[in-house]
Amino acid sequence: MSLLSMNALTKRFGGLCAVNEVKFDIEPGEIVAIIGPNGSGKTTLLNLVSGLLPITSGTLLWKGANIGDTSSHERSSFGIVKTFQNPLLFGELTVEEHLRIASHLRFKRELGWRRLAEIVGASRRIRQVHEGIGVHLEEVLRMCRLADKRGTQAESLSYGDEKMLGVAMALMCEPELLLLDEPASGLGQDEVENLDGVLRDLQRSGVTLCIIDHKVGFLGKLADRALAMANGSALAAGRTQDVLRNPLVVEAYLGAGHA
Amino acid sequence: MTQLILGQLINGVIVGTLYGIVAAGITLTFGITGIVNFALGAFMTLGAYMSWYLTDRVGLAFPLAVVLSLLATMVAGVVADQALFRHTRNNLINGLLVSIGLISVMEAGILMTWTATPQEMHFVLPGVLQVGGLVVPKMKGLVALILLAVVLGTYAALTRTWIGRAAFAYAQNPEAARLMGVRTRLLQSGVFVYSVGLAGLGGALYASLYSIDAGFGGTYVLKGIEAAILAGIGSVGGALIGGILLGVAEAIGSIFLPAAYKDAYGLVTLVLILLLKPAGLFGDRK
Amino acid sequence: MRALQVLAGLLLLLLPQVVRSDFVLTIFIFTFILGVAAVSFNLIFGFTGQLSMFHAAAFGISAYVTQISMTRFAIPFWGSLGCAVLFVLVVSMIIGTICFRYRLKEFYFAVVTLAFAEMARLVVLNWNSVTNGSLGIALIDKPKLWLPGLGEFTLAGTSTWYYVGLTSLAFTLFVCRRVLNSWVGRCFGAIRLNDELASTLGINVFRYKLLAFAIGNAFAALAGVLYAWYIGYLEPDYLSIPQSLAFISMVLLGGSGSVVGPVVGALVLTALPHIIQLSAEARVMTYGAVLIFTILLLPKGIWGTAAVLLKRLPIAGRAKAAKSSAPSVELR
Numbered sequence: 001m002s003l004l005s006m007n008a009l010t011k012r013f014g015g016l017c018a019v020n021e022v023k024f025d026i027e028p029g030e031i032v033a034i035i036g037p038n039g040s041g042k043t044t045l046l047n048l049v050s051g052l053l054p055i056t057s058g059t060l061l062w063k064g065a066n067i068g069d070t071s072s073h074e075r076s077s078f079g080i081v082k083t084f085q086n087p088l089l090f091g092e093l094t095v096e097e098h099l100r101i102a103s104h105l106r107f108k109r110e111l112g113w114r115r116l117a118e119i120v121g122a123s124r125r126i127r128q129v130h131e132g133i134g135v136h137l138e139e140v141l142r143m144c145r146l147a148d149k150r151g152t153q154a155e156s157l158s159y160g161d162e163k164m165l166g167v168a169m170a171l172m173c174e175p176e177l178l179l180l181d182e183p184a185s186g187l188g189q190d191e192v193e194n195l196d197g198v199l200r201d202l203q204r205s206g207v208t209l210c211i212i213d214h215k216v217g218f219l220g221k222l223a224d225r226a227l228a229m230a231n232g233s234a235l236a237a238g239r240t241q242d243v244l245r246n247p248l249v250v251e252a253y254l255g256a257g258h259a
Numbered sequence: 260m261t262q263l264i265l266g267q268l269i270n271g272v273i274v275g276t277l278y279g280i281v282a283a284g285i286t287l288t289f290g291i292t293g294i295v296n297f298a299l300g301a302f303m304t305l306g307a308y309m310s311w312y313l314t315d316r317v318g319l320a321f322p323l324a325v326v327l328s329l330l331a332t333m334v335a336g337v338v339a340d341q342a343l344f345r346h347t348r349n350n351l352i353n354g355l356l357v358s359i360g361l362i363s364v365m366e367a368g369i370l371m372t373w374t375a376t377p378q379e380m381h382f383v384l385p386g387v388l389q390v391g392g393l394v395v396p397k398m399k400g401l402v403a404l405i406l407l408a409v410v411l412g413t414y415a416a417l418t419r420t421w422i423g424r425a426a427f428a429y430a431q432n433p434e435a436a437r438l439m440g441v442r443t444r445l446l447q448s449g450v451f452v453y454s455v456g457l458a459g460l461g462g463a464l465y466a467s468l469y470s471i472d473a474g475f476g477g478t479y480v481l482k483g484i485e486a487a488i489l490a491g492i493g494s495v496g497g498a499l500i501g502g503i504l505l506g507v508a509e510a511i512g513s514i515f516l517p518a519a520y521k522d523a524y525g526l527v528t529l530v531l532i533l534l535l536k537p538a539g540l541f542g543d544r545k
Numbered sequence: 546m547r548a549l550q551v552l553a554g555l556l557l558l559l560l561p562q563v564v565r566s567d568f569v570l571t572i573f574i575f576t577f578i579l580g581v582a583a584v585s586f587n588l589i590f591g592f593t594g595q596l597s598m599f600h601a602a603a604f605g606i607s608a609y610v611t612q613i614s615m616t617r618f619a620i621p622f623w624g625s626l627g628c629a630v631l632f633v634l635v636v637s638m639i640i641g642t643i644c645f646r647y648r649l650k651e652f653y654f655a656v657v658t659l660a661f662a663e664m665a666r667l668v669v670l671n672w673n674s675v676t677n678g679s680l681g682i683a684l685i686d687k688p689k690l691w692l693p694g695l696g697e698f699t700l701a702g703t704s705t706w707y708y709v710g711l712t713s714l715a716f717t718l719f720v721c722r723r724v725l726n727s728w729v730g731r732c733f734g735a736i737r738l739n740d741e742l743a744s745t746l747g748i749n750v751f752r753y754k755l756l757a758f759a760i761g762n763a764f765a766a767l768a769g770v771l772y773a774w775y776i777g778y779l780e781p782d783y784l785s786i787p788q789s790l791a792f793i794s795m796v797l798l799g800g801s802g803s804v805v806g807p808v809v810g811a812l813v814l815t816a817l818p819h820i821i822q823l824s825a826e827a828r829v830m831t832y833g834a835v836l837i838f839t840i841l842l843l844p845k846g847i848w849g850t851a852a853v854l855l856k857r858l859p860i861a862g863r864a865k866a867a868k869s870s871a872p873s874v875e876l877r
Contacts, residue, residue, distance in 0.1 A: 050745070076747035088742035090735065101735045105747035107728055118727040173747055295652060346841050351652055352596060353840050356797070359790060360840070363833025367826040481663075484656065526660040533657055534647045 001064050003028040003208055004049065004080075004177055009058035011044055018044040020232040021058065026177065031199070031209040033223035033240060035216065037253055041232040042212045043085070046179050049210075050082035051075040077105055079176030085185060087166035089154040095165055096150040099140060102172035103133045109174075137172065143201055144168040145194060160191040167198065178202065180211045184218050192218055220244060228252070267510040269399050273468070275506020276406035277303070280461045281483025282490065282498035283413060284454030290430035291450040294347055294354025298339070299458045299483065300476030301365040306332045306459030307466040307475070308369055311380045314467075325463045332459025336452040344451060362477065369473045379470040402464045409460065410499050417495055426450060482506075485529045557711060561704045570703045572819060576812040577710030578771045581717045583795040583807035585764030588721055590793070591801030592730065593757040594737030596651065598659035598789050599640065600765050605783030606665060607633045607766030608773035609676055612684065622688035626770050633766035634759055641758040645751045659786070666784040681780030688774055706775055713771060714808065717764050721804050724760070733757055765792075787829070794832055797839045800846025809848040 002025040011019040019041045026032055034042045047053040049060065051072035060068045062078055070078075090098055107115060110129045117123045122130075141147040144164045149157065154165060163183055170178055180199075184192050192215065199209060199222060213219050219226070219240065226243040228235040230252040236243045243249055281299050288296045306328045313324035339361060347354035417423035429436035429446055437443050462476065486505045490497030561570060586600045607629035614625035640661050644654055669676045676682070691697045700709060724730055732753045735743035744750050773779045782788065791814065799810025814835070818828050843850055 052745075071744075073744045073747050073749050076745055082745060084745075088739055088745070090738040090742065093738065101731055101743075102746050104728065104732065104735075108747070115728055119723050119729065121723075169742075169746060343837060343841065355596075355652065355655065356793065356840050357837050360833040360836030363787075363790070363829050364837070365833075367830035367833065370826040371824075371830070481659075488656075526664050530643075530657055530660050533653055534643065 002026060002061075003063060004210075005059075005061035005064075006045075006049070007059045007061070009045070009048060009060060010056045011041075011048055011053060012056045018232050019048060022227075022229070022232075022234045024227050024234060024237055026208060026210055028176075028208050029203070029206065030224045031203055031211065031222055033219040033226040034210065034212045034229065035214075035219065035226060035243070035249070035253075036229035036235070039231075040229040040252070042229055043181055044232075045229070046082060046181055046210070046212060049075075050080055050179055052082070076173055077108070079174070080179065081170040081173045081175035081177070082179040083163075083166040083170050083181060083183065085182040087162045089162065089165065091155055092153055094151050094153055095141075095146055095157070095168075096137070098154060098165060098169055099137050099172050100133075102169040103137065105173045106133055106136065140168050140171045143171065144198055160187050160194075163187065164195075164198075167195075171202070175207055177208045177210065180209065180213075182213050183211065184213050184215045196222060216244065263514060264511065265395070267514055268507060269395065269403050271507035271510030272403045272503060273399065273406060273465070273506070274510060275503035276403070276410050276499075277461045277465060277479055277502070278482045278486050278506050279410055279499040279502025280406075280413075280457045281479050282486035282502045283410075283495050284458055285480075285483055285487045286490075286495050286498045287426070287450050287454050291426055292344065292354075292447045293349030294344065294351055295358070295484070296344070296451070296454070297355060297358040297480055298361040298365065299454065300478070300480035301362045302332050302336065302455045302476070303458040303462035303465075303479060304369060304471070304473060304476035305335060305365060306462030307471045308373060308378070308462075309459075310463035311378050311466040311471060312373070315378075315380050321467065325460070328463035329456055329460045332462075333452050333456040336455030336459075337448070339455070340448050340451045345448075348447065366473045366477075373473075375473065377470040377472040378466075380466050399468055402468055405464060406461065409457070410503070413457065414496050414499060422449075481526075481529075488529070488533060554715075561707050567703050568819070570707050572812075572816050574703070574706050574710045574775065575815045576808065577707075577714040578768055578775060579792075579795065579815060580714050580808040580811040581771070582765045582768035583792050583799070583811045584714075584717050584721055584804060585761040585768070586792045587796045587801055587804070587807045588724075588733075588764075589757050589761040591796060591807075592725060592737060593733040593754060594740075595754060595758065596655040596793075597758060597761070598655050598786070599637075599662045599762065600792050601786070601788035602662035602665045602784045603633045603637065603762035603765040604769035604772070604788065604792075605669065605781070606636065606769070608769040608779050608783060609669060611770050612682055612773075612779060613675060615686075622774075623690075626767070629770060630763050630766045634763050637759045637762040638755065641755040645754045645758075659789075662784060662786070662789065666781055669784060670781045676781070679781060681778060684774055684777050684779055700774070709771065710775075713767060717767075718804060718808075720760075720764075725804060729753065729756065787832075790836070791832065794836050794839075796846075798835060798843075798846055800849030800852070802845055802849045803852065806846050806848035810846060813847065 004026040006022055006024045008021045008023060009019060010017070010021055022041075022045060034045065036042050044053065048055055051067075051070060051074070055068050058068075059066055062075075062080065067075060067078065090101065093101075107129060110132070111117075111126065114125065118126050138147075141150055144167055146161065146164055146168055149161060152161075154162065157165065163186070167178075167180070167183065183199075184195055187195065196218065199211075203209060211219060211223065223240045225238060226240040227237045228243050228246065228249040230249075235248050235252060236246040281303070284299045285295060288294065288299075309328035309331050310321075310324045313319045313327055314321050317324075319327070343357050343361065344354060347357055417426065425436065425441045426446060428439070429441055429443070433443070458476075462471075465471070465475075482505060483502060486501035487498045489505070490501035557573075560573065564570065582600065582604055586597070589595050589597050589600075607626075610629040610632045611622070611625040614620045614628045615622060618625075620628065640658070644657055670678055672678070687699050687701045689697055689699050698705070700706065725733070732743065732748050735746070735748055736750055736753055740750050769783060773783070795810035795814050796807045797810065798813055799808060800806030814832070817831070823831065839846060845853060
């Protein structure tokens with residue numbers, strides 16, 4: 001069974017059809033890329049999957065179950081977490097504080113209703129959970145190469161670090177499927193290599209990745225499979241190299257002359 | 260009955276243009292300075308008291324009094340803008356709270372200067388017109404026409420003059436407008452003072468017809484906001500029309516429905532509108 | 546810091562034994578009671594970032610419901626108080642659900658809560674048969690309380706009300722502190738800072754906004770009843786916009802960044818008009834001016850600014866040294 005299954009997934013904004021009957025499956029453990037020119041519906045597709053936008057028609061299956069009606073925070077708790085091209089941050093808080101807040105899902109998962117005890121007074125179990133979170137936090141900081149910036153306020157971070165923080169927060173949620181919206185945009189060469197390393201580490205630790213980006217070289221090396229989109233529709237899907245060489249895809253990106 | 264309806268219609272138009280002026284002021288101020296100025300009502304009250312004071316106590320001719328009231332209100336607007344609102348540009352909550360604080364200050368000031376007794380201006384233009392069997396008080400008719408002219412003038416100014424278009428462009432895309440040479444700070448202050456002046460003018464004219472008290476402007480603000488939201492924040496023309504429609508609807512409605520809960524109907528409508536019309540226009544301004 | 550808190554607590558506890566002046570004690574009583582309302586408002590506004598204009602309505606509705614429940618249903622005072630708080634909770638859940646389900650943000654939320662508050666006030670103002678309209682209701686019967694060891698006694702007299710107020714405020718502060726120091730408080734903060742991000746991190750924004758709104762209004766309900774029975778008079782102005790503004794002013798003046806800040810604001814705004822004798826209008830003008838002054842010049846409020854200044858001194862540094870696993874509740 002596929003981890004995530006999209007069937008005839010469609011999103012309409014009034015008269016505009018941003019995503020048109022897209023069919024695509026994501027298997028556990030793989031890295032898939034979504035490519036396409038600007039305006040092809042990639043981000044909208046990811047927003048449909050993560051729950052930020054309601055689906056107009058079509059089905060979305062997560063491990064076989066239909067999640068089309070669930071909200072974005074519910075999907076996060078299922079394990080579907082999305083990062084943003086322009087990172088959403090908590091302004092004045094430090095990197096570490098961001099990750100503390102991002103540990104909410106794990107805290108909830110480990111304690112369930114017993115977390116009510118924290119209001120009455122920290123029990124031993126709750127202290128244990130906090131310690132576990134602390135360890136996890138350290139690991140995420142290390143993985144995302146942000147350990148030395150833990151005390152920096154988010155607004156003082158460089159753009160590359162901001163994006164890393166976005167990824168780090170997503171990791172604190174212990175995702176099964178991580179959706180990344182243009183994680184490499186705006187990054188310099190070594191930052192991109194850094195990102196590549198982080199994402200490979202992630203895959204090794206069992207997280208499935210779905211990445212939108214324009215840096216085709218970066219994606220070509222990283223992704224096993226790809227989905228190419230244009231004008232809201234799926235143009236081609238399959239092994240990354242095959243998709244990249246597909247004449248329709250080349251035409252969509254570069255114009256008819258290059259096919 | 261027709262006389263009653265005509266009378267209420269004129270009342271409704273007058274009240275409605277005042278709603279529209281406030282609504283337009285709210286929309287303009289929000290679009291250009293990023294805040295909602297609750298104190299517009301207080302400026303309207305100020306204009307009303309100034310025009311009453313100058314006409315009745317000082318003895319000036321009414322038209323002169325109106326002009327001076329307008330100027331006085333605009334000066335007050337400049338002071339408020341430079342001293343206070345200049346520091347809350349695009350900070351919605353702060354601007355809101357500062358404007359609420361300003362209301363207290365202004366209303367209390369008016370109370371201290373002129374006491375809480377409602378004031379009535381002596382008739383400026385007494386007498387009535389006979390129009391085909393119906394009676395129209397001359398002054399009311401005149402004021403209604405002037406207010407409508409002001410409303411139309413505002414709309415024309417915004418759509419046809421360079422300043423108006425600059426304001427519109429800025430509201431759509433501040434960066435681009437600035438790059439095209441629009442003087443941002445001047446524009447923001449200008450729009451603020453303009454909306455305040457309009458409110459003051461409306462108040463000044465209002466004072467010639469009805470009795471005024473220190474709090475009357477306040478009731479207009481909530482209704483004005485209602486009209487602005489009805490029209491969709493960002494649409495000045497819509498705000499103006501929406502205000503007039505609201506005023507007329509209320510006036511005609513009060514013939515048939517109990518007046519005590521009149522305000523409640525407006526509030527219920529307001530809530531329903533806000534719930535059903537998604538906060539898209541407000542939220543979309545990035 | 547802890548030692549200071551205990552010291553302050555002791556001082557407050559012993560104050561009526563030392564100070565005989567009714568004037569001073571009365572100021573404290575008002576500070577305590579209004580402090581309950583201000584602190585709970587801050588839960589919604591300062592900590593969760595929602596500007597609710599409904600607080601005064603909760604404050605007033607509960608007093609009226611208590612009075613109605615006592616006179617029409619012959620339920621004793623404390624039972625009526627419970628009913629009132631419950632009533633306010635239910636109303637808050639309804640209004641909150643409407644507002645937050647439709648994801649009303651910032652300004653719209655303020656306007657809608659204002660509209661509901663005004664509707665409530667109009668009902669109270671016009672429903673003469675039940676509420677006596679604008680004439681208000683005189684509350685002559687003081688509530689009675691039974692405590693083990695002390696027996697039954699009437700809640701009358703400055704000293705008694707002082708301790709009632711102090712206990713209520715202490716209770717409010719305790720509950721707020723506990724809630725804010727837990728994961729609930731962390732969610733509130735996240736929602737305040739960026740609710741879109743909070744949602745993607747798995748926080749059910751709707752649920753926590755509703756929770757803050759409900760808890761805040763519940764305490765406002767408590768404060769309303771205490772206030773009404775202390776001054777002995779109940780009127781529709783309890784639900785008025787100026788009353789909501791008074792709470793906002795207390796929070797902003799004292800400092801919205803801490804649990805206890807609003808109490809400082811309540812103290813200043815309560816004491817000031819008594820120390821400086823002003824006419825009613827001048828008092829209103831001062832409220833407005835204070836609000837403006839605080840927003841523009843003293844954004845962290847009195848307590849907040851003081852806390853920042855204190856941090857610069859070496860004493861406070863040691864208090865912060867203990868690294869707890871859960872983040873502290875004091876905001877920046």
